[in-house]
Amino acid sequence: xxxxxxxxxxxxxxxxxxxxxxxxxxxxxxxxxxxxxxxxxxxxxxxxxxxxxxxxxxxxxxxxxxxxxxxxxxxxxxxxxxxxxxxxxxxxxxxxxxxxxxxxxxxxxxxxxxxxxxxxxxxxxxxxxxxxxxxxxxxxxxxxxxxxxxxxxxxxx
Amino acid sequence: xxxxxxxxxxxxxxxxxxxxxxxxxxxxxxxxxxxxxxxxxxxxxxxxxxxxxxxxxxxxxxxxxxxxxxxxxxxxxxxx
Amino acid sequence: xxxxxxxxxxxxxxxxxxxxxxxxxxxxxxxxxxxxxxxxxxxxxxxxxxxxxxxxxxxxxxxxxxxxxxxxxxxxxxxxxxxxxxxxxxxxxxxxxxxxxxxxxxxxxxxxxxxxxxxxxxxxxxxxxxxxxxxxxxxxxxxxxxxxxxxxxxxxxxxxxxxxxxxxxxxxxxxxxxxxxxxxxxxxxxxxxxxxxxxxxxxxxxxxxxxxxxxxxxxxxxxxxxxxxxxxxxxxxxxxxxxxxxxxxxxxxxxxxxxxxxxxxxxxxxxxxxxxxxxxxxxxxxxxxxxxxxxxxxxxxxxxxxxxxxxxxxxxxxxxxxxxxxxxxxxxxxxxxxxxxxxxxxxxxxxxxxxxxxxxxxxxxxxxxxxxxxxxxxxxxxxxxxxxxxxxxxxxxxxxxxxxxxxxxxxxxxxxxxxxxxxxxxxxxxxxxxxxxxxxxxxxxxxxxxxxxxxxxxxxxxxxxxxxxxxxxxxxxxxxxxxxxxxxxxxxxxxxxxxxxxxxxxxxxxxxxxxxxxxxxxxxxxxxxxxxxxxxxxxxxxxxxxxxxxxxxxxxxxxxxxxxxxxxxxxxxxxxxxxxxxxxxxxxxxxxxxxxxxxxxxxxx
Numbered sequence: 001x002x003x004x005x006x007x008x009x010x011x012x013x014x015x016x017x018x019x020x021x022x023x024x025x026x027x028x029x030x031x032x033x034x035x036x037x038x039x040x041x042x043x044x045x046x047x048x049x050x051x052x053x054x055x056x057x058x059x060x061x062x063x064x065x066x067x068x069x070x071x072x073x074x075x076x077x078x079x080x081x082x083x084x085x086x087x088x089x090x091x092x093x094x095x096x097x098x099x100x101x102x103x104x105x106x107x108x109x110x111x112x113x114x115x116x117x118x119x120x121x122x123x124x125x126x127x128x129x130x131x132x133x134x135x136x137x138x139x140x141x142x143x144x145x146x147x148x149x150x151x152x153x154x155x156x157x
Numbered sequence: 158x159x160x161x162x163x164x165x166x167x168x169x170x171x172x173x174x175x176x177x178x179x180x181x182x183x184x185x186x187x188x189x190x191x192x193x194x195x196x197x198x199x200x201x202x203x204x205x206x207x208x209x210x211x212x213x214x215x216x217x218x219x220x221x222x223x224x225x226x227x228x229x230x231x232x233x234x235x236x237x
Numbered sequence: 238x239x240x241x242x243x244x245x246x247x248x249x250x251x252x253x254x255x256x257x258x259x260x261x262x263x264x265x266x267x268x269x270x271x272x273x274x275x276x277x278x279x280x281x282x283x284x285x286x287x288x289x290x291x292x293x294x295x296x297x298x299x300x301x302x303x304x305x306x307x308x309x310x311x312x313x314x315x316x317x318x319x320x321x322x323x324x325x326x327x328x329x330x331x332x333x334x335x336x337x338x339x340x341x342x343x344x345x346x347x348x349x350x351x352x353x354x355x356x357x358x359x360x361x362x363x364x365x366x367x368x369x370x371x372x373x374x375x376x377x378x379x380x381x382x383x384x385x386x387x388x389x390x391x392x393x394x395x396x397x398x399x400x401x402x403x404x405x406x407x408x409x410x411x412x413x414x415x416x417x418x419x420x421x422x423x424x425x426x427x428x429x430x431x432x433x434x435x436x437x438x439x440x441x442x443x444x445x446x447x448x449x450x451x452x453x454x455x456x457x458x459x460x461x462x463x464x465x466x467x468x469x470x471x472x473x474x475x476x477x478x479x480x481x482x483x484x485x486x487x488x489x490x491x492x493x494x495x496x497x498x499x500x501x502x503x504x505x506x507x508x509x510x511x512x513x514x515x516x517x518x519x520x521x522x523x524x525x526x527x528x529x530x531x532x533x534x535x536x537x538x539x540x541x542x543x544x545x546x547x548x549x550x551x552x553x554x555x556x557x558x559x560x561x562x563x564x565x566x567x568x569x570x571x572x573x574x575x576x577x578x579x580x581x582x583x584x585x586x587x588x589x590x591x592x593x594x595x596x597x598x599x600x601x602x603x604x605x606x607x608x609x610x611x612x613x614x615x616x617x618x619x620x621x622x623x624x625x626x627x628x629x630x631x632x633x634x635x636x637x638x639x640x641x642x643x644x645x646x647x648x649x650x651x652x653x654x655x656x657x658x659x660x661x662x663x664x665x666x667x668x669x670x671x672x673x674x675x676x677x678x679x680x681x682x683x684x685x686x687x688x689x690x691x692x693x694x695x696x697x698x699x700x701x702x703x704x705x706x707x708x709x710x711x712x713x714x715x716x717x718x719x720x721x722x723x724x725x726x727x728x729x730x731x732x733x734x735x736x737x738x739x740x741x742x743x744x745x746x747x748x749x750x751x752x753x754x755x756x757x758x759x760x761x762x763x764x765x766x767x768x769x770x771x772x773x774x775x776x777x778x779x780x781x782x783x784x785x786x787x788x789x790x791x792x793x794x795x796x797x798x799x800x801x802x803x804x805x806x807x808x809x810x811x812x813x814x815x816x817x818x819x820x821x822x823x824x825x826x827x828x829x830x831x832x833x834x835x836x837x838x839x840x841x842x
Contacts, residue, residue: 010523013526017529020306023444024306028450030304031444032340033442033444034442043555044417045556166485168484169470170473209803234479234483235479
């Protein structure tokens, strides 16, 4: 079953444990500046929204890459960057409409979410389940259930 | 068996354990019995007062409840 | 290791900016943050210097665990000499600024001298400069935060700044970071203003390594699980969950500490924040975490748009920081106000203008008592009647104090100076000139001893005697838990983690995380010893600054006027019995001076 990262901003407290987990997984130290997932705060913290690559099926980054450095992992559906093939030209960075692929000045390559090979560390680190790794074909079911509950309460009363 | 009826108030997050406002117990029941009946974990109890008088932890077991007592179970205090 | 091994020395007089190696010997003895900052302060200034003079030193210090994924790892402290107390100031804050400073590669920022013109310090990766601050001098905290991010096209900058109150010398101005997290107490913002330093803006793109990554990740996860079991109430209800407990207990200072219970408490407590009123409005919007925190006790709230404070001020219709226990106490019971939206708006103003809400509220309480006694009239207070319970007086005076206008200038002096000016020093509820937090010393005896002996003046966060004080309302046996918790809190305050974990973690839990994180062998005993060393160094700073045993006291009201109600009805604080026992336990002379043996034992000789 293919899974995808599902973000539930209403549960996010802005603690950034996900940014530390992601950067620790890929860089071996806590360095949120190199995290592939970022949390954005709005209206003095009223909402916090985690965001990262959502693994487009037809990926701009893949199309833009002149050296075919980006390939699809068919099991995960994740777009993976091959460090050997990447020449750091950043074409993918300007092609991606979501800003979720970024040049890494230390490595001279680009970084993007790779779903940690199927065990996303941001999901493991999140204390409130604001990020979950669910059936890609049913990631909206949680919201549908709470909407249904809302109707249920109204009709019941 | 005569019953003792007491008023209950809880503070802080203890409302999540117990939201009743009155309790009936067997005559001779102690404060500790009441806390058990209310389902409040003992380590979550900061202080109990009976009719405004504080009762220290050591005295909870032998302090008998009397009909009409007002018992307040207070959450522990932390900084803030 | 989890220190970056580097500090940044900024001389505002010469505009020289010099990175320096961190003194690792000091780091081993003083851990970081509060402890290390105190040691650097001790070594870099004369404690007799005037707090507002250029030779006062202002330090921003992170801890070894700041910026790691240990829970609550966002803490940093601002350490300097206080213009409010003349003693050492050590204000702790969360938000994201502390971690960012660590990611910029610095354990500590040391600021000395005074800039001729207003400046702000900009750290973007390895580009560090002092930039002119003319455009933001006179601007609020919120305007400054927005302007700096736009000016440098860098929304990722984390900013700690002062407001107008700090620029204009109000005695208890704060340093506000990330819009509504504050290093609040003792006038650390006032010192920043006296140096013409408007803000510190940091973008850190580096990382933090730990000594033993594998063990660290295992230990911190275990500690997070332990934390989750003990802090559910704090997550859901926030610190203001304590309001109804303090009300029932009878330790809730009301109307300038004349009473210990407030009839309007249920209008401004945690449940009131969560209640939906008839118009469908709920004060509390959500909870919020500081950097790395898995408790997330922070509150985000908003104000009814038809409320008198903001009905024609659209710019305040947005959400911001909500009430904590201390701000609810300072805007509610201590001045007799029970209007939750007015209290929330006063909180907005405190963060926007950079003022310590506790000192402000308790100073306003003293002014209200002076007003009710007729010592001052509306002629003194710009026509505003300062009766207890007057919610409009609260928000009008909060703004005046923030902008240092009219009677706000008098309130900005702090209650000690203000009450002396009006010939009623006994109405100032302070120790060493710093106003009390929301716990009455007649109900919490050990807390009273902590207030009296706290190195930064009256403050509730540098000791933890709650458990023994609730269970036993006499002064017996309180000296030891007070002293022990003072030493322990000093260690926690130096680690980079938050003291709200103390309900779940003891010394072993902290030691386990610190030892996996930092160079050296960190045990529970060594942490306690460091805590005691830090406490004694702060004491030495105060003694050198001219404070004496006479400053270890409480206002007459708490020593002579019995608590009028509550579980401690009829009681006064038994300081006279506790203090000698405390000095003895501390290894101090009868005059409260550390003996040579004590100094020798702690390596302070």
